[in-house]
Amino acid sequence: MIGKKNATIVDVAKEAGVSVATVSRVVNGNYPVKPETKVAVSAAIEKLHYVPNVQARELNQRRSTTIGVVVPSLYNMFFAEVIDGIEAAVRKDKYSLLLNCAQNDPEQEQACIKALVARNVAGLIVISPNTQNMQEDFYKQLAERTPLVFINGYHEIPGASYVSNDEAGGMRTALTSLWKLGHNRILMVRGSHSDSYEVKEKVYRSFMEEQGVLDENLILDIGEGNSVETVDNTADYLLAKLPEVRPTAVCCCNDLMAVGALNACKLLDLEVPRDVSVMGFDNVSLSRYVAPKLTTMDQNMFQLGESAASLVVEKIRFGRNKKIVLGNMLIERDSVAEAHER
Amino acid sequence: MIGKKNATIVDVAKEAGVSVATVSRVVNGNYPVKPETKVAVSAAIEKLHYVPNVQARELNQRRSTTIGVVVPSLYNMFFAEVIDGIEAAVRKDKYSLLLNCAQNDPEQEQACIKALVARNVAGLIVISPNTQNMQEDFYKQLAERTPLVFINGYHEIPGASYVSNDEAGGMRTALTSLWKLGHNRILMVRGSHSDSYEVKEKVYRSFMEEQGVLDENLILDIGEGNSVETVDNTADYLLAKLPEVRPTAVCCCNDLMAVGALNACKLLDLEVPRDVSVMGFDNVSLSRYVAPKLTTMDQNMFQLGESAASLVVEKIRFGRNKKIVLGNMLIERDSVAEAHER
DNA sequence: ATGAAAGCGCTAACAG
DNA sequence: CTGTTAGCGCTTTCAT
Numbered sequence: 001m002i003g004k005k006n007a008t009i010v011d012v013a014k015e016a017g018v019s020v021a022t023v024s025r026v027v028n029g030n031y032p033v034k035p036e037t038k039v040a041v042s043a044a045i046e047k048l049h050y051v052p053n054v055q056a057r058e059l060n061q062r063r064s065t066t067i068g069v070v071v072p073s074l075y076n077m078f079f080a081e082v083i084d085g086i087e088a089a090v091r092k093d094k095y096s097l098l099l100n101c102a103q104n105d106p107e108q109e110q111a112c113i114k115a116l117v118a119r120n121v122a123g124l125i126v127i128s129p130n131t132q133n134m135q136e137d138f139y140k141q142l143a144e145r146t147p148l149v150f151i152n153g154y155h156e157i158p159g160a161s162y163v164s165n166d167e168a169g170g171m172r173t174a175l176t177s178l179w180k181l182g183h184n185r186i187l188m189v190r191g192s193h194s195d196s197y198e199v200k201e202k203v204y205r206s207f208m209e210e211q212g213v214l215d216e217n218l219i220l221d222i223g224e225g226n227s228v229e230t231v232d233n234t235a236d237y238l239l240a241k242l243p244e245v246r247p248t249a250v251c252c253c254n255d256l257m258a259v260g261a262l263n264a265c266k267l268l269d270l271e272v273p274r275d276v277s278v279m280g281f282d283n284v285s286l287s288r289y290v291a292p293k294l295t296t297m298d299q300n301m302f303q304l305g306e307s308a309a310s311l312v313v314e315k316i317r318f319g320r321n322k323k324i325v326l327g328n329m330l331i332e333r334d335s336v337a338e339a340h341e342r
Numbered sequence: 343m344i345g346k347k348n349a350t351i352v353d354v355a356k357e358a359g360v361s362v363a364t365v366s367r368v369v370n371g372n373y374p375v376k377p378e379t380k381v382a383v384s385a386a387i388e389k390l391h392y393v394p395n396v397q398a399r400e401l402n403q404r405r406s407t408t409i410g411v412v413v414p415s416l417y418n419m420f421f422a423e424v425i426d427g428i429e430a431a432v433r434k435d436k437y438s439l440l441l442n443c444a445q446n447d448p449e450q451e452q453a454c455i456k457a458l459v460a461r462n463v464a465g466l467i468v469i470s471p472n473t474q475n476m477q478e479d480f481y482k483q484l485a486e487r488t489p490l491v492f493i494n495g496y497h498e499i500p501g502a503s504y505v506s507n508d509e510a511g512g513m514r515t516a517l518t519s520l521w522k523l524g525h526n527r528i529l530m531v532r533g534s535h536s537d538s539y540e541v542k543e544k545v546y547r548s549f550m551e552e553q554g555v556l557d558e559n560l561i562l563d564i565g566e567g568n569s570v571e572t573v574d575n576t577a578d579y580l581l582a583k584l585p586e587v588r589p590t591a592v593c594c595c596n597d598l599m600a601v602g603a604l605n606a607c608k609l610l611d612l613e614v615p616r617d618v619s620v621m622g623f624d625n626v627s628l629s630r631y632v633a634p635k636l637t638t639m640d641q642n643m644f645q646l647g648e649s650a651a652s653l654v655v656e657k658i659r660f661g662r663n664k665k666i667v668l669g670n671m672l673i674e675r676d677s678v679a680e681a682h683e684r
Numbered sequence: 685a686t687g688a689a690a691g692c693g694c695t696a697a698c699a700g
Numbered sequence: 701c702t703g704t705t706a707g708c709g710c711t712t713t714c715a716t
Contacts (some may be wrong), residue, residue: 006487008693019703024695031696034701049487054460055397055406056693059708064397066440066461074426075627077419084416087443096461098408099441101429118396119408119438145348145391231631259631266633285417289573289601291608291633350709361687366711373712376685398709401692 007048015044027052058120067312068098068116068124070109072194073226076256077284078301082127082151085305093313095122104193104224106130110138123147123312128194128226131155147315151308154195161311161321163304167196167281170297170328171203171251174279177330178249179211182339183277187218187247189234189257191225200253200281217245225254234260235267242268242276248339249277255287258294262335273337283331292334299328349390357386369394400462409654410440410458412451412468414536415568418598419626420643424469424493427647435655437464446535446566448472452480465489465654470536470568473497489657493650496537503653503663505646509538509623512639512670513545513593516621519672520591521553524681525619529560529589531576531599533567542595542623559587567596576602577609584610584618590681591619597629600636604677615679625673634676641670 009027013020018037025031026041033041044050058064067090071079087097098121100112109130116124124146133139134155142148143159150157152164178186188204190197201219208214220241222234234257238250242264252258258280265272272278272292280287280296287294307324314320351369355362360379367373368383375383386392400406409432413421429439440463442454451472458466466488475481476497484490485501492499494506520528530546532539543561550556562583564576576599580592584606594600600622607614614620614634622629622638629636649666656662 009695010693020694021696021704022702025702028695032701037702049483051456051460053401053462053693055462056401056708057695059395059398059401059692059710060694060696062708074422074429077422080416080419080422083441084443087416087441088445091442096457097441099425099429099439100433101426103430114393115438118393120395120397141391228627231627263631285570285573286628286631289605289628289632351711352709362710363688363712364686367686370711374685379685395709398692399711401694401708402710402712404692 007050009050009052011048012041012044012050015048016041064120064122065094066096066098066119066121067309068100068113068119068121070100070102070112070116070124070126072102072104072109072128072130074101075228076226076230076254077286078254078282078299079127079226081284081301082305082308085302086125086309087305089306089309093309095313102130104227106132106193109133113142117142117146121146123149123316125149125151125308125312126153127151128196129153131193131195131198134195147312149308149311149315151304152194152196154199159321161315161323163307163311163324163326165299165304165326165328167199167328168203170281170299171200172207173330174251174281174297175204175207178251178277178279178336181277181337183249184211184213184339185215185218185245185247185249187220187241187245187250189220189222189238189250189252189261191230191253191257192221192223194225197221197225197253204251218247222257222260225257230256231260231263235264238264239267242270247276249279249336251279253281255280255282255284255294255296258296258335259286259290262290262292262294272335274340277336277339279336287331287333295333295336296331297328298331300326349392351392351394353390354383354386354392357390358383406462406464407436408438408440408461408463409651410442410455410461410463410466412442412444412454412458412466414444414446414451414470414472416443417570418568418572418596419628420596420624420641421469421568423626423643424647424650427644428467428651429647431648431651435651437655444472446569448474448535451475455484459484459488463488465491465658467491467493467650467654468495469493470538471495473535473537473540476537489654491650491653491657493646494536494538496541501663503657503665505649505653505666505668507641507646507668507670509541509670510545512623512641513542514549515672516593516623516639517546517549520593520619520621520678523619523679525591526553526555526681527557527560527587527589527591529562529583529587529592531562531564531580531592531594531603533572533595533599534563534565536567539567539595546593560589564599564602567599572598573602573605577606580606581609584612589618591621591678593621595623597622597624597626597636597638600638600677601628601632604632604634604636614677616682619678619681621678629675637675637678638673639670640673642668
């Protein structure tokens, strides 16, 4: 490395003609220091561009002010918006954010977390954890030593905190609203490897059973639900599925899939919502920009992130774990209408 | 904090009945260790769930394996996709990523960077730096002590590395293609506070001057270009501007603005591209999902991120700074067509 | 092949 | 009010 070496507290002490303890005191302002020495020290700090080494400080104090975040993907705006919320909240509490992307891969998810733990994070937030990892002992072990909060994770891990939207309730609301509009053949589109999909499918099944119309053919798993290809994959699947099962409505587990559904309909010359209704989930910004605008369940991502941040901090400071379930709301726009015969 | 205390190297040494040096050696595998002791140590590590403390290691070695990233906003998918590229590349080199969001605020941008420096990052990547900060001494000072790379930053800072798309070239290509289609009243839509906009406006001006049709009324600054409100703000501005200046085409500095333009046209009953053409910039995923699909300049965000990562690493390891300019390509979709009288 | 010890940059008693 | 010192968890000579 080229470049000037960073000044240390010792350099500053020498420059100012005081001890390192005094420098530390003026930096932290936690003990009285005579005004004139403070001035001298400040001058030295200024002159040498001294920046305290947080790593050293935290090592000494046996604490940490960084929190680790693991996302399955950055592709879905859902995650970006959640991260935004986390970042904003965490900043207020003077923590920094170490971000890792698991790329929808359970092993990489574990690797990310190990790396984060090695970096001595004060706590960990995992967004939409991989189902498989939740079933193994992995997270159980982890929760014993590191404050851990899941966003939209549903397996019970002792000691972990949770924040989620009421996805089950949201799904039921979505389904109910569709049903009331006369839709009796509702195709559910889901993805793989996340608990959220399981939760939603379960609600779908019980709702449909209640109505006495559960049809296994009306559940479609399009695979990875948060990748660059999700929209196009969904459209591809639906190109075959739609003519085959002729649903009156398509109820999707996220907005990416819903946009894929929109595109498939366009290709099949089905007009949305006249010929078929499309329901989204999440209410990412994208849902307002497509045509027709998506009717979708809002997940309030920013708040999801904020809440998660406050829960890690609470766990870090007081050892308390908690569960927060945020309500969600149906955003009615233009992709859902009354069912028609066709 | 509740929870078990993390084991340290000392605990492991005791458990295995060896010295800390030996434990260090088996952890790092950098010195010969007798097989049986290695086994004993490994067992102790396993038993105590020992994870080496990276902070302590790095303090000792006076190095760092974390790199800091500053984005102005997470709202525009442009940034998410760039971060994705950085994350993937950085991971390969065993670095971790400390993410900070400046929320489009120059002061917060500085605060982010200071926090990152205090955390002893090995290097820094700043995406779309704030124009104002680039003009002050701030980055100049910084570059003297910390490896620094800008993504789409244009002020010359000695010692910094740069990666950008050829935004000037891209703008010219976009304009040329519009011009060839007969558009002679091209409204340019830009944002504030980023060098990118300046670069593009400059190209716009000289291009229009060359054609002898430069009209100050045809340059519109919609303010913040990467916020939640960008799309709607743009639409609002355009609702007034479009009837007033009656352009044949709208050339936008990013896709968010272009989507806003699309929405404004819809509201004004202008059909795109029949009545007016809309040109985007970036080619974020969004641009494929709106209707009509955006014709736009691809910026290849992932590669932008990857390249930036490789440049920081190069600067960290060898002290070399470099400039990379990636080419970009016009993606012709459905929002641009020949100019019509109207 | 292994241990003892110094020291990375910092804070926090403790002693003046 | 200020200086001295121990030690955070780790790596790395230097001995053995």
